[in-house]
Amino acid sequence: MLELAEELARWSAQGRDFAVATVAGVRGSAPRPLGAALAVAADGTAAGSVSGGCVEGAVYELCREALTSGRPVLERFGYSAEDAFAVGLTCGGELDVLVAPADPVTTVAVRAAADGASVALVRALTGPPGLLGRALLVTQDGTYEGGLGGGAALDATAAREARALLHAGRNGLVEVGADGARCGETVRLLVECRVPPPRMLVFGAIDFAAALVRAGKFLGHHVTVCDARPVFATRARFPEADEVVADWPHRYLERQELDARTVVCVLTHDAKFDIPLLERALRLPIAYVGAMGSRRTHAARLARLREAGLTDAELARLHSPIGLDLGARTAEETALSIAAEIVAVRHGASGAPLTTGTMPIHRDARSLARR
Structure with missing residues (x-):
């Protein structure tokens, strides 16, 4: 999502509703990396890409559905031997795509990133019911706002993980305990980082x-x-x-x-x-x-x-x-x-x-x- 920060900040300033599909997992050969995004506004305008063309149509429709339902979804796309040019990655890889309508935390994140701030956006991909798509915004000094819906301990642990990736200037996936500890039920998190150019x-x-x-x-x-x-x-x-x-x-x-x-x-x-x-x-x-x-x-x-x-x-x-x-x-x-x-x-x-x-x-x- 943060790779489209400037465009999404403009949409937000114009009062336009939008949903964003973000690559949340990559296996094998796939054309777009973790964090790549396709955004769709309520008027049908699209920006960005999650696959270089292979699954754009299906992801576009998922964004339209998310705008209507208000609910995030996590979908997996892989190679389709029966119809490789319909919904499938012809390069043979698999993508996990998180599709979610914009919320207050993600809106603040894209505005901050567009202004040149170093920020990390953390979103839950798995875990207890109700966590999918929940967001946490983490700044370079370790402060954060929003919440993943699993309590203060989970948010604090996620913020520490995000800050480490933010200092490295890269996106990543991390897995932490649902209670903030590293045992028992776990939550998988997508961490997107936006930092000044190297x-x-x-x-x-x-x-x-x-x-x-x-x-x-x-x-x-x-x-x-x-x-x-x-x-x-x-x-x-x-x-x-x-x-x-x-x-x-x-x-x-x-x-x-x-x-x-x-x-x-x-x-x-x-x-x-x-x-x-x-x-x-x-x-x-x-x-x-x-x-x-x-x-x-x-x-x-x-x-x-x-x-x-x-x-x-x-x-x-x-x-x-x-x-x-x-x-x-x-x-x-x-x-x-x-x-x-x-x-x-x-x-x-x-x-x-x-x-x-x-x-x-x-x-x-x-x-x-x-x-």
């Missing part, structure tokens, strides 16, 4: 950086270009960047509040900039650190970083030479290879051709925590 810090205002800025924006990052040379670090050279900063890279990095989703790309291949920057970046709990340069440059860089005191474990986090082996020549091809490596690292994938692999194309999106 950051990409590009150090080195060179031509390759302009192409990487475009790739980073395409992937949904908030992109900053930083270079110690003011003549190169200009808005005119990088109009698509969110920020352009003239400062020594390591000093700029030290002032930033970064999270586990942050990506650092070092394109300077100049030791006086690279070494103090990488010395700090490789000790931060961030998602990716890559550095441009030849294999000879990389070997010399590793030697200097070891002299600076970095451990083998810290150096193992460095992706250098940066990018996947695509045979890239141009700035755009190089940016593509770097972006591809960032995506592969994020998902723990190999980056190998799909034709040579045996793993499912779409990884199992379930993050059900069994505790």
Whole structure:
């Protein structure tokens, strides 16, 4: 639901009633991830998608029914061999879809998310009667409003679980005891998180950086270009960047509040900039650190970083030479290879051709925590 926050906030401001179908479980190969949503307004207007087309018609009708009945439902859609193009996922996977009319808690959640706040929306998928679709809104500091209908202990436990996912910036499924404890009857919860875009810090205002800025924006990052040379670090050279900063890279990095989703790309291949920057970046709990340069440059860089005191474990986090082996020549091809490596690292994938692999194309999106 929160992926449609801006649109739903507009509908809410206009006083329009609506229902939302949200992907609440994925098994096997499915085209849309946990949290993907299709919203339907009372006038029939639709926004979003839960399946890329396979089951949209059936889900649309469920939303219309929910608007009439006022009751949430949880439906499962899977591959239909008899009529694969009617109601079924032709890719062979299964989706659980929670369909619910908007309520006061979800309305506050979409408005907060649309305003740029970091929020988590928790909704019950299983448990005692009456819990399905009940919602809890959790903020980054752990405060919450609404309720799952199972009592204060359940709400407090759900809020703690949601806050952990919120700090990681990802959606997930969790299972907790119906009384808030981790025993006896359980409740399965869908947790949707909306956080600011992940950051990409590009150090080195060179031509390759302009192409990487475009790739980073395409992937949904908030992109900053930083270079110690003011003549190169200009808005005119990088109009698509969110920020352009003239400062020594390591000093700029030290002032930033970064999270586990942050990506650092070092394109300077100049030791006086690279070494103090990488010395700090490789000790931060961030998602990716890559550095441009030849294999000879990389070997010399590793030697200097070891002299600076970095451990083998810290150096193992460095992706250098940066990018996947695509045979890239141009700035755009190089940016593509770097972006591809960032995506592969994020998902723990190999980056190998799909034709040579045996793993499912779409990884199992379930993050059900069994505790």
